Amino acid sequence: MKKLIVGQSGGPTSVINGTLAGVYSEGKKKGFKVYGMLNGIEGLLDGKMIDLDEYFNNSDNLELLKRTPSSFLGTCRFKLGKAEEHEDLYKKIFDILDENEIDSFIYIGGNDSMDTVESLSDYAKEHNKHQNFIGVPKTIDNDLPITDHCPGYGSACKYIATTLKEVISDNACYGDTKKTVAIVEIMGRHAGWLTASAALAKDDNCPGVDAIYLPEVAFDIDNFVKETEELLKKKSNIVIAVSEGIRTEDRRFVCELLDTNLQTDAFGHKELVGCADALGRILRDKLGVKARPITLSTLQRAGAHLASKTDLEEAIECGKLGADLAAKGESGKMVIMTRETGKKYQIKYEVFDDIHKIANVEKKIPLEWIDVENNYVKEELIDYMRPLIQGEVKQIYKNGLPQHITLKRN
């Protein structure tokens, strides 16, 4: 019996476990014994893996898995590095795979994870190892190139748009008796895809957000204050969506203007805290208006109770195709989604051969989809996002709360 191991890497999403469910069920169908590595490549290096049959040889548990946020197997942000510089790590990984007679390796992740898939696949080819390596995309940031969009993005959009409808309604509760400003900070370091989804909140019973500031456009504090002042002349209650990653022309993050106490993570990314808070203070000081910062934090990536049915189904399909490719012996390839042209939204699941073109490349919003002058997004971008939030996933409730499945750790 052939053996497949699957891992999850990078920031979790609401539907990354849907992809895991797809890998597992299709893997079984293709005759694999399916294992999970705990905490991605980092756990694998410690030999940490589990037999997924222990959990999922039970269709109820598989349904719970599809509704469970975060990474069921645990995740990591482990930078494998180049093989020539870290021969020992590569050797160790292949020793572990050989010892456990693993034939195929599927990694569910974003940019950094595709880098790992690429490196391992290249190493295997160069060293005549029989294992094959497949990447399956996930990221709320939607910043992977080639694929039309990434599983996880649609559910985060649905969470953001739903939450913003509620926030906009709440923020308007004083009407014209009080000027109120809410500044909602949304994830997305370099790409504004997620922040752009704030535009989806607008419908015939919600006026929508009043401005959207994306990291693709240089942020000007003085303009921001002026534009907010103009908005407040027209209406009393405004809601502004900002990306955590907005930066001034000279490349400083907005939060850096107030707060120099930033940390960096393992990839050298700066942790961006308090962008909405910084802007709120600036508005309070300059305009004398109460500005409430609201930071969606991890809620936007973990809000599985608001998962998009479209997104969950796509996440599962991507996982299934991953297992299918693994069975076919493909390597160094990534599952992608292609949107069919035409009015009706339809996705084709395809294979992209050259993972080199995906790893470490960040896809940003095309500038022609941004309405820079009005601090908003254009209809093309709304049309791109709207289909991704369609449909609801029926949750399994017990005692008033949605049920999940969690790993039994010793």
Add this chain to the structure above:
Amino acid sequence: MKKLIVGQSGGPTSVINGTLAGVYSEGKKKGFKVYGMLNGIEGLLDGKMIDLDEYFNNSDNLELLKRTPSSFLGTCRFKLGKAEEHEDLYKKIFDILDENEIDSFIYIGGNDSMDTVESLSDYAKEHNKHQNFIGVPKTIDNDLPITDHCPGYGSACKYIATTLKEVISDNACYGDTKKTVAIVEIMGRHAGWLTASAALAKDDNCPGVDAIYLPEVAFDIDNFVKETEELLKKKSNIVIAVSEGIRTEDRRFVCELLDTNLQTDAFGHKELVGCADALGRILRDKLGVKARPITLSTLQRAGAHLASKTDLEEAIECGKLGADLAAKGESGKMVIMTRETGKKYQIKYEVFDDIHKIANVEKKIPLEWIDVENNYVKEELIDYMRPLIQGEVKQIYKNGLPQHITLKRN
């Protein structure tokens, strides 16, 4: 035809519009023409009122109203003051009521709003005015005395418990490969009812939060750091729930230890910003651990998509009883809920005669329900809260988003 006017006051909740729906439907049944005052007493003073038949003589709209967060009519935080000091305001209100031939007045609100009901009812009695005044409770804070609990509280608890399950899951995604701390800041200035609901997140697929810090207990920074350090020795990923209102023994808010830039609102309440942020910085400095502050902000009171069915039904029933009392000519009374003794949760809707005993009194968590030593809550409190989050409200979705009804403002 007798005329009833209804208003909403104070902070909104997810189900305050359920109460409005109850007042409207029962008011109609009792033969009233039902008006809504916009932005509570503040809007009424400007003569701002609408005919609710324009919106709700349509059962679909009434169903949307029950699912709409925030205050449909708009709200206010208007302090009416004593009649002897503000005779002009009182006179103006009764002039407006007389001009519009209003017979009954229902105010949906919390402590401050009950103060308004009390004052107007007293004034009417003293000045032989025919209008009667009824209070219907609402507050996510659950700090009104006499009533077993307040409509709005259960839905906020359900939002918090659901969100915390997701946050706990997300926070654990690195497992033992990384120490992670999330500090979740929950509303509640003086009473910890809402923060206590963090305990509900614990079930057989969620380990729950690791500590709950309530405003009823003096907060000690050094102990907090020591206790968190102890927790981190036992497990890698911890989630701590804190009330925005926790204070040190010398009555300083925790956020004041770092941030002196606080504003006060119309009632002289200090705006509490950044408590979780302050604690996160302290942990980072003292323990060198990444601590992520998560502030649930207005999301917890506006999260109608996660409303508790029990709470919504109770909110509607309270509104109905309010209209019933109005029709009976009662005045200066408030609707309350009494919990039947016995194992099965059951609520009786009753009338409390002496609103003086309710207005401006804050009900806190009884100390015997708090596990001070372990920074947690006792089973009695969990048993009190659990029934309030039961049941889900089927949302009306369109284009991927829950639908609401909003006021058409000119």
